[in-house]
Amino acid sequence: MSKLIEQPRYSCALGVQQTVIAIQRAVPIVHAGPGCSTKIHGLLGQGEGYAGGSTIPCTNSSESEVVFGGEKKLKGVIDGAFKVIDADLFVVLTGCTSDIVGDDVGQVTREFQNLDKPIVFAETGGFKSNNYVSHDLIIKAIIEQYVDKYAPAKGEVIPGLVNVFASIPYQDPYWIGNLQEIKRLLIGIGLTPNILFGPESGGVSEWLTVPQAEFNIVVSAWPGLRSAKLLKRKYGTPFYHFPYLPVGGLETSRFLREVTAFGASIDREKAEKFIADEERKFYTHIERTADFMLEFRYGIPRMFYTILDATYAVGFSKYLLNELGIIPAEVQYIVDDTPEQYREGIREQFRRISDRRSANVEFSVDGGEIQEKIRQTNPKQRALILGSGWERDLAADIGADLLPISVPITYRLILNCGYAGYNGGLRLIEDIYDRVLGTYR
Amino acid sequence: MPKVNLNLTEVPVREKRLGSITGFAGTAGELVDCSSSGCLKDGTRSFSQCMGCSSGNAFCQLSMIRDAAMVNHAPVGCAGDFFGFNFVYRVGQMERDLPPAIGRYFNTNIEEMDTVFGALSKLEKTIRLAYDRVKPNAIFVTTSCASGIIGEDVESVTDRLTKELGIPVVNCVCEGFRSKIWTSGFDAAYHSIVRKIVKPPQKRTNKVNIINFWGSDVFSKLLNRLGYEANYVVPFSTVSQLETISEAAATIQICPTLGTYMGAALEQVYGVPEIKAPMAYGLAGTDAWMRELGRVLDREAEIEEIIREERAAVLPKLEEYRAKLKGTTCYLTAGSAHGHALIALLSELGIDVQGAAIFHHDPIYDNEDTSADMLDHTVKTYGDIKGYNVCNKQAYELVNILNRVRPDLMIARHGGMTLWGAKLGIPTLLIGDEHFSWGYQGLINYAERILETLDNREFVTNLAKHSSMPYTKWWLEQDPYTFLGGNTHVKTY
Numbered sequence: 053m054s055k056l057i058e059q060p061r062y063s064c065a066l067g068v069q070q071t072v073i074a075i076q077r078a079v080p081i082v083h084a085g086p087g088c089s090t091k092i093h094g095l096l097g098q099g100e101g102y103a104g105g106s107t108i109p110c111t112n113s114s115e116s117e118v119v120f121g122g123e124k125k126l127k128g129v130i131d132g133a134f135k136v137i138d139a140d141l142f143v144v145l146t147g148c149t150s151d152i153v154g155d156d157v158g159q160v161t162r163e164f165q166n167l168d169k170p171i172v173f174a175e176t177g178g179f180k181s182n183n184y185v186s187h188d189l190i191i192k193a194i195i196e197q198y199v200d201k202y203a204p205a206k207g208e209v210i211p212g213l214v215n216v217f218a219s220i221p222y223q224d225p226y227w228i229g230n231l232q233e234i235k236r237l238l239i240g241i242g243l244t245p246n247i248l249f250g251p252e253s254g255g256v257s258e259w260l261t262v263p264q265a266e267f268n269i270v271v272s273a274w275p276g277l278r279s280a281k282l283l284k285r286k287y288g289t290p291f292y293h294f295p296y297l298p299v300g301g302l303e304t305s306r307f308l309r310e311v312t313a314f315g316a317s318i319d320r321e322k323a324e325k326f327i328a329d330e331e332r333k334f335y336t337h338i339e340r341t342a343d344f345m346l347e348f349r350y351g352i353p354r355m356f357y358t359i360l361d362a363t364y365a366v367g368f369s370k371y372l373l374n375e376l377g378i379i380p381a382e383v384q385y386i387v388d389d390t391p392e393q394y395r396e397g398i399r400e401q402f403r404r405i406s407d408r409r410s411a412n413v414e415f416s417v418d419g420g421e422i423q424e425k426i427r428q429t430n431p432k433q434r435a436l437i438l439g440s441g442w443e444r445d446l447a448a449d450i451g452a453d454l455l456p457i458s459v460p461i462t463y464r465l466i467l468n469c470g471y472a473g474y475n476g477g478l479r480l481i482e483d484i485y486d487r488v489l490g491t492y493r
Numbered sequence: 494m495p496k497v498n499l500n501l502t503e504v505p506v507r508e509k510r511l512g513s514i515t516g517f518a519g520t521a522g523e524l525v526d527c528s529s530s531g532c533l534k535d536g537t538r539s540f541s542q543c544m545g546c547s548s549g550n551a552f553c554q555l556s557m558i559r560d561a562a563m564v565n566h567a568p569v570g571c572a573g574d575f576f577g578f579n580f581v582y583r584v585g586q587m588e589r590d591l592p593p594a595i596g597r598y599f600n601t602n603i604e605e606m607d608t609v610f611g612a613l614s615k616l617e618k619t620i621r622l623a624y625d626r627v628k629p630n631a632i633f634v635t636t637s638c639a640s641g642i643i644g645e646d647v648e649s650v651t652d653r654l655t656k657e658l659g660i661p662v663v664n665c666v667c668e669g670f671r672s673k674i675w676t677s678g679f680d681a682a683y684h685s686i687v688r689k690i691v692k693p694p695q696k697r698t699n700k701v702n703i704i705n706f707w708g709s710d711v712f713s714k715l716l717n718r719l720g721y722e723a724n725y726v727v728p729f730s731t732v733s734q735l736e737t738i739s740e741a742a743a744t745i746q747i748c749p750t751l752g753t754y755m756g757a758a759l760e761q762v763y764g765v766p767e768i769k770a771p772m773a774y775g776l777a778g779t780d781a782w783m784r785e786l787g788r789v790l791d792r793e794a795e796i797e798e799i800i801r802e803e804r805a806a807v808l809p810k811l812e813e814y815r816a817k818l819k820g821t822t823c824y825l826t827a828g829s830a831h832g833h834a835l836i837a838l839l840s841e842l843g844i845d846v847q848g849a850a851i852f853h854h855d856p857i858y859d860n861e862d863t864s865a866d867m868l869d870h871t872v873k874t875y876g877d878i879k880g881y882n883v884c885n886k887q888a889y890e891l892v893n894i895l896n897r898v899r900p901d902l903m904i905a906r907h908g909g910m911t912l913w914g915a916k917l918g919i920p921t922l923l924i925g926d927e928h929f930s931w932g933y934q935g936l937i938n939y940a941e942r943i944l945e946t947l948d949n950r951e952f953v954t955n956l957a958k959h960s961s962m963p964y965t966k967w968w969l970e971q972d973p974y975t976f977l978g979g980n981t982h983v984k985t986y
Contacts, residue, residue: 056619057569057600058626064570079963085638085669087546090909091573103963106888106909110543118642118670132540132976136889136968148568148639149670152608178568179603179639417569417602420626441576444583445595460576 058420059442061387061458063092065176067183068190070096072143073104074221076255079139083126084147086112096222109133113149123155140256144173151177172197184388187220188278199262206263211317215246215268217276225461229470237473241308241323263287273362274394297367300375300477301334334474352488353436355379360458361388366401373406380411385422390415453488497758502648503666504684506677513855515673517883518974525869528856540976544886546669548635549574550678555633557582557728562597562629566616567637572600585707597627603639617650624658630732631661641668663689674853676750683755694740700724702744704752708928719792739763743789749858750830757859769862771870773932774834775841803933814940815843824898826850827906833867838930840875842940847898848880850891892964893973918957922946
């Protein structure tokens with residue numbers, strides 16, 4: 053497998069600045085070269101939010117910081133950030149320059165922490181990992197350096213309170229919509245979710261209740277798991293893991309029933325009533341439009357390719373096959389550089405994608421390679437590609453319909469659109485067939 | 494000042510080569526005086542926000558050479574700008590009726606172990622793969638902070654593979670940390686082109702090089718009438734087109750900030766004359782530029798005729814717009830030379846330019862010719878600009894200033910800046926096509942867009958009502974240059 057990358061679909065460890073921006077009124081302070089933040093924002097995110105993009109405080113490390121060290125410069129920028137930027141939490145992130153020259157960023161940050169300033173740090177030099185991995189690193193930094201210190205009642209568990217680790221903000225372009233739906237569903241079965249990121253969250257004050265959760269929920273193939281394990285170790289909070297994005301009726305109900313079974317404080321009867329009600333509404337739409345999917349005579353996609361991260365690839369594949377009748381191509385591609393230990397689990401999900409069908413999965417970070425392989429398959433049926441903006445020419449070349457799901461998105465503007473849950477499933481149908489029908493004049 | 498030296502692997506950065514700065518607060522006239530008397534001082538900011546870096550600017554030019562491939566020797570995060578440039582490239586293809594093609598850009602994915610053991614074998618492998626996949630006519634390798642600090646000898650690999658693959662494999666040294674002035678990346682890109690792609694001239698042609706970004710074609714009509722042909726470089730060129738830019742009759746720059754090094758390099762190394770005059774913005778600037786073009790191309794009589802015609806066509810309309818725009822106040826933020834040009838243009842329209850935040854300042858360009866000093870020309874022709882701030886894209890200073898100045902209009906040339914005008918309820922305009930305002934017709938184009946923008950207030954008014962401001966009240970009350978300079982102190986909030 054090649055490690056080089058044509059057509060990147062994620063960022064480096066420092067890419068996690070977008071995770072920080074997604075916490076309401078939290079602001080990253082980047083100790084890195086001058087272009088890093090801008091490049092990350094260019095790939096991950098449309099719009100700078102409260103204080104992302106060109107607002108991000110940065111040391112813009114130059115030759116002199118590389119030669120003489122950048123700790124003094126960092127101190128000045130942190131100092132200025134507290135004066136200039138109106139925020140509840142600052143997160144110092146390092147880049148390649150400071151990590152290679154070995155600045156003691158912890159020491160600089162601790163000086164401010166000792167003055168009871170709301171600030172944490174993490175080493176996120178670009179070469180160290182990618183933003184899928186460092187997402188958990190930031191959560192850890194916030195928990196250990198901020199929540200531990202300021203949480204008012206760490207020992208008291210609040211029944212029904214759950215922390216949700218379900219999406220990497222901005223890396224998942226639909227994070228706001230997805231989190232919104234997951235929160236709605238969990239409230240529906242009687243829980244009080246800390247959704248932690250985005251406009252549906254209570255911001256930093258919500259983070260301070262993280263230790264009091266009855267249990268935690270991870271909705272993800274692998275990112276977020278380390279955070280849940282950390283919280284289990286630290287506070288003894290058990291966690292429930294759903295290893296892909298639940299999309300549509302089958303998987304969302306499965307997810308909610310399993311959560312219900314896991315959480316001791318949930319009223320099972322009420323939860324079941326909520327699920328039944330949601331299913332009824334969801335399947336009304338499917339039933340109402342099934343004749344379209346069966347009868348449209350001018351060609352709609354019969355097979356699909358996913359070029360997505362593991363969480364999306366599995367979730368979408370199950371939904372498309374089991375509820376929309378679109379069949380997976382022989383090979384599906386996963387582009388998130390999944391760590392080795394999680395790969396077998398994902399392969400297994402594809403092996404039993406439905407009761408009677410399986411698909412192969414290939415892990416590759418090199419979009420160019422994936423596209424060459426798909427071109428060679430030269431599909432006979434009309435295909436649907438769930439990929440990124442990079443797939444534009446591929447889709448045109450093989451006559452496929454393209455719905456950009458993975459970054460870089462670029463060809464669509466996303467506000468609160470999400471594909472998780474019952475509502476997300478319906479939205480996905482609308483978006484797929486909107487593109488398909490748009491091809492007829 | 495060192496002359497262009499193609500033996501160097503890397504071009505000296507602008508701070509060293511031109512004495513360029515990124516920190517200054519005063520008036521435009523004062524800056525011109527400091528620049529010409531050689532007593533320019535740079536200010537540093539103890540608090541700063543993120544900027545751009547050289548590698549992005551180098552990539553922005555090289556990535557759109559139509560038959561070349563790019564290898565970015567860096568961790569994957571440095572490739573975050575790939576798709577953005579690919580998008581620009583494709584939009585340009587549409588505008589030029591070229592068939593759609595995706596930019597072929599590769600990243601070597603430098604990881605932790607590579608920073609210990611080196612990543613040259615990865616680089617070599619990536620270049621080979623790029624060659625196999627794309628069959629390009631050249632491959633450019635851009636460097637990064639990581640590859641630079643660990644001391645990768647990229648040149649040894651590119652030299653070896655040039656021989657082996659039989660196409661130029663070109664090292665472009667553009668690490669972000671090397672320069673505070675991200676436009677140094679343009680110089681890096683051009684240095685690599687002039688060094689390794691351009692061939693010595695076999696003959697002189699009637700082509701005129703136009704160093705530009707991705708703007709519309711405003712030169713063909715003019716040059717064709719003079720018996721010359723426009724040759725836009727570098728985006729949308731082919732490698733073979735670039736090989737022969739040494740044969741051109743002259744070089745035009747749409748923006749000396751962009752093209753200072755390439756223009757001088759082609760003149761110094763291959764004798765291609767560079768048009769050295771204020772840029773063609775505003776009437777006086779356009780007149781002067783046209784006459785210099787006429788002189789260099791030996792078409793002085795024809796140029797006078799064109800000037801007469803164009804002025805006659807534009808002047809009545811211009812009077813009309815001037816009357817409408819009289820008394821309008823404006824604040825401006827842009828890159829260096831284009832910023833100076835816009836000040837001239839706005840002044841010509843009768844707009845009161847209250848101030849400008851300009852991203853850096855080159856006291857002189859590589860051609861060392863003071864007649865090309867656009868800011869000097871603007872100040873002499875239109876008067877001084879009071880609030881002139883050299884500021885490398887620091888939004889916090891801009892917000893502070895806008896909050897005080899409250900102009901009728903804000904104009905920005907770069908992304909990430911317009912929001913701050915709009916959040917304060919100020920109609921804000923960003924024009925992506927830098928050729929839009931060029932020449933006599935550019936005055937009219939710009940006036941129309943400004944009137945449109947001033948008239949369109951509903952969106953910004955409502956946005957301002959519902960916007961949050963990430964800056965503290967304390968900050969908005971401070972002097973905007975509080976953090977500029979080595980000896981400024983602020984009280985704790």
